[in-house]
Amino acid sequence: MSLAAPSDVAGMRFTLERIACANEPVTPFTQSVDKPLEDIRLPGGIPGFEDAPLDGASEHVFADMFLAAAPGCYRVTTQPLTAQGTASLDCAPAIAPRVQINEGVTTEQILINQCKAEGNGAIDVVSALNHPPTLVKLEFAKSKFVLQCQVQEVCATVKDPENDPLTIVWSKVSGPPLLSGPATTRVQTEPDGSVTKCVAMAAETPGQYGLSVTAYDMLHDPASGGLVRIEDYLAQQGNPQPSHTQLTFPFYVADDGKGGECNSRSCLELKQKDPSLPSGRYTVDPDKEGPIAPFEVYCEMEKDGGGWTLALVSSDDGQNTWTWDHRTLLTTDQTLVGSLDERNKDFKSRALYTVPFQSLLFVHAPSGVWASYSGISNGTLDAASFMNSRSAPVCDLSLAGNGYPQTAGTLTLGGTMCDTDLYFNLGDFDGGSIVPYCQDTSLYHNSTYGPGWSVNMGQGCPFDDPSYASLGPDVSPDAVSHEIAAAGFGLARGLNTGAPGTGSNYIQMYVR
Known part of the structure; x- marks a missing residue:
């Protein structure tokens, strides 16, 4: 059978089921008859079928059943069949729920079995010209x-x-x-x-x-x-x-005629040789002919005269690096941390324990706020040795406002900061004056290690929970193996606007 539209239908099963016309009793009766599809199409130009209801110009494949039956009401069902006599998967059954047969009269009923069809999509091809740069x-x-x-x-x-x-x-x-x-x-x-x-x-x-x-x-x-x-x-x-x-x-x-190697001892020496040098990565050799091999550093060449060598990064990157348990990473433990390729994440350069310094620079991100502090060391010690030479924790209230004063930068007093001075290894006073409490690191408090600032975290200035304005280490019993994601003065000044735990909030420490 060749159908106008393809389907799996080869015949039709007609089922007649006796039902009550009203509330009268009925004798159950069901009869099914299978019929093949007709050779012609409906309406087929037959008067009385055109436009009633199928359009006169349409062509529908159909099957027909003529059956004598006793007067009464019937439910009529048609089920499209495959050539194997199974129910069609392409075309649905149709039902007339109540058809009445009267004595001496033929009742004609047209049912429509709806079939599936595979719909078409469309393609819209746009072809654009492109030229190289x-x-x-x-x-x-x-x-x-x-x-x-x-x-x-x-x-x-x-x-x-x-x-x-x-x-x-x-x-x-x-x-x-x-x-x-x-x-x-x-x-x-x-x-x-x-x-x-x-x-x-x-x-x-x-x-x-x-x-x-x-x-x-x-x-x-x-x-x-x-x-x-x-x-x-x-x-x-x-x-x-x-x-x-x-x-x-x-x-x-x-050839410059000078002989020897090019490497400078630090970013400051590079800047002194060529003041036009931009910020970027350079190779330095802090001890020249000594045992320390030259290594690559990042140099900040603009802020406060330039010549700053990146030594350390404390980042809110989800890594617990700068913790109290591992505080010696800032001093005697020379294990390197991170990579110059990711200067927004926890990082420690060889410069921390090889480049002698006098001044420190702190640059916060994403704010760009920075602060530099001059005259911290005499230029003979590296930063790690300098911090290791200081006692911890420092519990001296007279130190408040007498730390290392900020000498340049865009950091201003505000937020929870008590002042903008730089301190090291601060103990926690919680607004009181009990020195033994501050000194006893077995107590629950928030002393810190390394560089930090004086803040008031609810118990008054100075030095209240200084770990919340430091580069990370916190002596609190529940935090000795976790960083405080303060990013230096970033938390205290409300500058940590990046997404937490992604390395968006960080502070870089440079030596010069």
């Missing part, structure tokens, strides 16, 4: 020629014809190993929509160096929700085509 400008900060140990900074400006997001990648492709870099120093979107990215590097060995800058246009990947290179997206679609611009170029390093 264009390198607008390449510029050396000073010259293509530098002396060994000098920082070479170069900037590339790239524009995309369709204003797609851009990513710019720098790499060294030839020449001797670089002493440092290339490290990003600046990324800026220009008024015309182009993007400028600058990198800095330094070379110890004279020679010719080859650099490559590559710019890729980007799009939003529906799968990951992030940005991906358009050429990678095309490759994933099976249409690999390049979409980037690339330039390889040389710069030259000349």
Whole structure:
């Protein structure tokens, strides 16, 4: 049977069931008859069937049953059948719940069995043109020629014809190993929509160096929700085509005639050699020819004259690093913590116990509030040794307001802070004057270890629960193995506006 619309129906089962017309008694009666489908279609041009109810121009496959029956009321059911005589999965049964048969008259009833159909979707194909980015400008900060140990900074400006997001990648492709870099120093979107990215590097060995800058246009990947290179997206679609611009170029390093290695002892020495150096990653060698191998540090070159070496980061990153149980990580335990690649998370650099210092700088995020303190040490001790030389806890109320005064920065008095002075290893007074209580670390209180500030956490100034304005360690019995996520003065000043536990709230400590 060829149907106008495909289905699994080959026949129809008609079932007649006697029911009461009113409240009269009835004799149960049921009869079923299976019938094949008719060869013609309804209405089939037959008068009386057209437009009653099927449209005269329509063509419906059907089956028909004619059956003599006693007068009365009946329920009539039709069940579409497959060629095997089973109930159709494509077309539904139909029912006439009450059909009355009268003596000497044929009652004609039309039922409609509704069938399923696979609906169509649609495709809307949009095909957009894309062009790779264009390198607008390449510029050396000073010259293509530098002396060994000098920082070479170069900037590339790239524009995309369709204003797609851009990513710019720098790499060294030839020449001797670089002493440092290339490290990003600046990324800026220009008024015309182009993007400028600058990198800095330094070379110890004279020679010719080859650099490559590559710019890729980007799009939003529906799968990951992030940005991906358009050429990678095309490759994933099976249409690999390049979409980037690339330039390889040389710069030259000349012998400075001084001999020896380039590494400076600290970021301060680097700044003194070249005041134009930007903030970034550099290699230092605190003891020069001594046993300490050169290592990479992050240098803050702008705030309060620059020359600051990152030594420590205390972060609300969900890690319990700076705890009372492990407080010697700040002093005698030289275990390194974290990575320079994640300076928003708990971190300790070799600089903490190798770079002699006089001053400290604290920079809070996400607020950007900072404070520096000069004249803390005489420049012969490293920060770890300095903190280890101080007693703990310090329980001296006369110290209030007589800590190390802030000498520069944007930190101001407010929140729960009693003053902006810097203190070390503060004991907890809870607003009282009981020195034995403060000194007894077996009691329940919130003494701290390392750098901190004087705060009032409900029991009055000074030194009430100082661990809530410190870099982490807390002597409280329920917190000796957990950090207080204060981020230095961040909690006390209400500056910790980032999502808790994600590394959004942190404070960095620099030495100089």
